[in-house]
Amino acid sequence: MSALYEKIEELIEEELEKAEVDRCSLMFKDCRNRGNNFNDLLTLFTDRQQMKQGLKIDRSAKHRVEPPAKLQNLDDDNLLQMIRSEFMDYRDSLEGAIINMSDTNYIKILGNVLSMTFLLYSVLMRDACLQGKAWGLPDKYVDGDGGSVKSLKQILHDQTQSFHDSIANGSAQYSDQLNHISYSSPIHDYPDNAYKLYGMMNELDFIEYPNVVERVDSTSSIFLVPYDGTPKTFKLNFTGGSSSNSFCAVNPHHDTVSGNQAGLFLDGYEKKQPAYFTLVPQGTFFGIVSIKLATYSYYDFHITIDCNSPGFTTTFDSSDQNNGSIFRASYPYFPYASDSQKKVSLAFTSPSVNCSYAPFLSFSLNADDIQLTSIEATIVPIPSSKL
16 A cells, blocks of 8 residues: 555655654554454355355355454354444544545545545445345444435445545646646646546445446447346447547546546537447347436536437536536546536436337437546336336
């Protein structure tokens, strides 16, 4: 963990204060120890559940660590009590570390460390959302009460939004430090392809992504989508080329929310023309599909999704307060936006369309000059009553 910030210190020629280095070291050690303890307890719990169901325990798993012998004598009640206690301690340890690493005084150096730590936190909270009741956590604690007590899914969602806010600001500070000037250009990513990690963090958020998320890469506007008939969200990622020459790459920087290249302008600068996309199912025919777009623009704009197979058209107006858009705390623009410009980074979703048995889904985008940082297709099976 320390190597993650030491490399950034070298790049920007600035070091953490010794007191902060010592504090980070203690936090890393505490999180590591509590995580190892919690893993031992969960491994033992899972082994016992499998044995009760007559299943064979796979001890050859690559990352399996055998629990200490002293835990083997715990009865089931004491084991569950220890799991609940260790979960609380591990969660508190991670949350404390996240708060410290998100400090605006250190985030430019600790951004990569924060990403790694938040990944551990997200996985822990997802486990608790899915398995917490089996550990004996109260229903109200897991699901909330619809009022003052938030569900674990809501807590994870709120923390994820805060994380992206911190990473956006940290990326801005880091880039400015490298360029030795504020509001700088070119924009730099954190080292070691960190965008691949913090750009997938919201995929672990049950509220934003209730379905499994997969990324589909393409060098053209045709995407082969491996749909298997289950609810999924596919993030479409350009790895080169363009769509009908409608994209103009202006910066190699990656968006801090989607992890995709941020410098893609729709329509370029001079002549306007739609950008065309085709999704071809590989496996099972598509069911009900909706398209989600993430955009950058300092100014109000209209963007139209025109789907010709099957046919529907929808237009998004950024100036409409009831447009159903979601704010995204992403960089490069968010940290420099005034309160009146917070709409600079928005995501919105089209109405759903029935693509049952269609051999492909084809649509185009037409808009003023805006940046697109994410194009996503959510596909769910058609209910049997509508077949």
